[in-house]
Amino acid sequence: MPLTRSLSMSSLSGVLPQWEDDELPVNDLLLFEASWEVTNKVGGICTVIQTKAKITVDEWGDNYYMMGPYFEHNFQTQVEECEPPQPAVGKALEALRNNGCQVHCGRWLIEGSPYVILFDIASAAWNLDRWKGDLWHSCHIGLPYHDREANDALIMGALIAWFFKELTDELGDRLNVVGHFHEWQAGPGLILCHFYNNLHTFDIDKEAGDRQIYHRYCLERAAVHCAHVFTTVSQITAVEARHVLHRQADVVTPNGLNVKKFSAIHEFQNLHSICKSRIQEFVRGHFYGHLDFNLDKTLFFFIAGRYEFSNKGADIFLESLARLNYLLRDVTVVVFFIMPAKTNNFNVESLKGQAVRKQLWDTAHSVKEKFGKRLYDSLLKGQIPDMNAILDRDDFTIMKRAIFATQTQPAPITTHNMLDDATDPILTNVRRVGLFNDRCDRVKIIFHPEFLSSTSPLLPMDYDDFVRGCNLGVFPSYYEPWCTVMGIPSVTTNLSGFGCFIEEHVSDPSAYGEDLHRGPAFRSADDSCNQLTQFMFSFCQQSHRQRIIQRNRTERLSELLDWRYLGRVSVSLDLRQQLGKHTRVSKVRLNRAYCLQFGFTQV
Structure with missing residues (x-):
């Protein structure tokens, strides 16, 4: 299958000089980064481009733009509309608008506030059939009519190529343009900008x-x-790319993170404690009426990302959790599956649970205030209060009513109503392994089929805060390119980018997480499940102090993955070396059919 989440392609226009100094001449370059996930959260690529935005803006300034699809809701809630700082970019955008294609520009309201150019796919859909024909005549790639995602990718690619043509015509020889294309959805833009037909x-x-x-x-x-x-x-x-796509990667550019460093260890630990308490409050509501386990002896595990059941290792994870359930005695593990799936609304029981939890909290505070006042008055009189009389009948009635409200069926597995409940892979395998959140189960499952947000009425936490509050991230993935290292230990595989990176750069990975071998090339699925089960069981047997020590080690490791280090090395050094080789590149070269369609002269 295509390496659709793991690759990035760079192209360029203009004549690039050989750079002999140590700095990339960013003042003479415009950098455009194209991805389907610019302002559009789909998977991990959105996190990648968001977290490295600041370091890129710091280096490139106003010469850096991100490009992606326009979705009205995303634009209204995430982007501050404004005109681009370069007049040439503005004129190129205006040329598209004058030809009936809607395109929007603004600042993405994330750290660094990068400029974004968003293309309205629907406004240009009238030309889809012609662009499909051009793609077929140029490189013999046909797109089926029913694959809307591929069709939308082609429209965005055509608009990007059109924009680059207008831009380079306007710029002349004043500036050079660098294009960075993520994933296959952005690939058509690169193809239409610069294509040679050797697919045969x-x-x-x-x-x-x-x-x-x-x-x-x-x-x-x-x-x-x-x-x-x-x-x-x-x-x-x-x-994989060398064997599947028949091209050796020029540069390996590991993904990084924005790492928040703390002046003292206790600050980092305090943040973990605060975030964990917020997760505990959610768990109290989700398991209301069945909260028969000690939250002080409860660990929170999670897996997150695109909903690709096997690729992300959810199959291995669930089987291992079923085995772990038979091993645990005194410790409870609550496991979160954060993977977006098709839903129609929040689960009523989940919302009710949070409402009941809030009601119990208010009731407890009301009774506490009465109790405290009467106790205080009694002590002022020099009397030891009669504990049986300090609370009246009404207080007991209120508390009993609150307790009766907690009577419910076993806690739900999902927080939302699933559209394909009967065929959903996670729910189907939960039924198979029998993890139904029964009282006797020491492993509890919570499937949250939506990305986390601080504005959610159910679990109001951003992903970063949620991760900091958990105890362990589990990523038995085939292609996981990175893992969120925010002081939280993680277990991953040597078939993923993050696992290979840690294996290469860290002498003792077991001090931070486990390198889980999986797949037929290394060991059987059953062996991988046993290995993961044993790791999680050993983790559960650690003392509180041991887990604190491990989090401290992992937090120190996070600096290795900071964009402040990886971003400058990847952008400056690697681009200087690789792009500097191309000294005979002219302006954007479009395929002949595309040029004839818009009346361009092929260059």
Whole structure:
């Protein structure tokens, strides 16, 4: 299958000089980064581009733009509309608007406030059939009518290519343009900007055809071979790309994080405690009426990302949790699955649980105030209060009514109403392994089929805060490119980018997490499940002090993955070395059919 979340392709226009100094001449360059997830949260790529935005803006300033699709809700809630600082960019955008294509520009309201250019797919859909024909005549890639995602990707790619043509015509020789394209959805833009047709030399990937994604694979493969610089986020995806896409990665650019450093260890630990208490409050509501386990002896595990059941290792994880359930005695583990799926609303029982929890809190505070006042009055009189009389009948009535309100069925597995409950992979396997949140179960499951947000009425926490409040992240993934290292230990695989990175740069990975081998190339699925089960069981047996020590070690490790280090190395050094090789590149080169369509002269 295509390496759709692991690759990035870079192209450029203009004549680039050989750079011999140590600094990239960003004043003479415009950098455009294209991704389907700019202002559009779909998976991990959105987190990648968000977290490295500040370090890129610090280095490139107003010469840096992100490009993606326009969605009205995302634009209204995340973007402050404004005009671009370069007149040439503004004129290129205006040229598209004058031809009936809607395009929006503004500042993305994230750290760094980068400029974004968002293309309205629907406004240009009138030309889809022609662009499909051009794609077929140019490189023999056909897109089926029913694949809306691929069709939308082609429209955005055509608009990006059109924009670049207008921009380079306006700029002339004043500035050079660098384009950085993420994932296969952004690939059509690179293909239409710069394409040479040599696909006939490649063998057709039967597996892609069997999975009915051959056209997507072809788009990605063509984009890879059109790029001047081809990068992957790990050595493992570089190996896959060499065999599947028939091109060796020029540069491996690991993904990083915005790492918040603390002046003292206790500040970091206090933040973990605060975030954990917020998760505990949610758990109290979710398990109301069945909160028969000690939250002080409860650990929080999580897995998060795109809902790809096998690729993300949710199958391995669930099987291992079922085995862990038989081993645990005194410790309870609450496991969160944070993976977006099709839902129609919040689960009524989940919302009711949080309402009941709030009611109990208010009742307890009301009784506490009465109790405290009467106790205080009695002590002022020099009397030891009669504890049986200090609370009257009404107080007991209020408390009993609150207790009766907590009587309910076992806590729900999901926080939302699932549209495909009967066929959902996670729920189907939960039924298979029998983890139903019964009182006897020491492993409890909470499936949250939506990305986390601080504005949620159910679990009002941003992802970063949620992760900090958990005890362990579990990522038995085939292609997980990075893991959120915010002082939280994690277990991952040596088949993922993050696992390989840690294996290469850390002498003792077991002090921070476990390198879990999985897959037929290394060991059987059963062996992988046993290994993961044993790791989680050993983690549960650690003392509170041991977990604190491990979190401190992991927090120190996070500096290795900071964008302040990886971003400058990747952007400056690698681009200087790789892009500097291309000294005979002219302006954006469009394929002939595309140029004829818009009346351009091919350059």
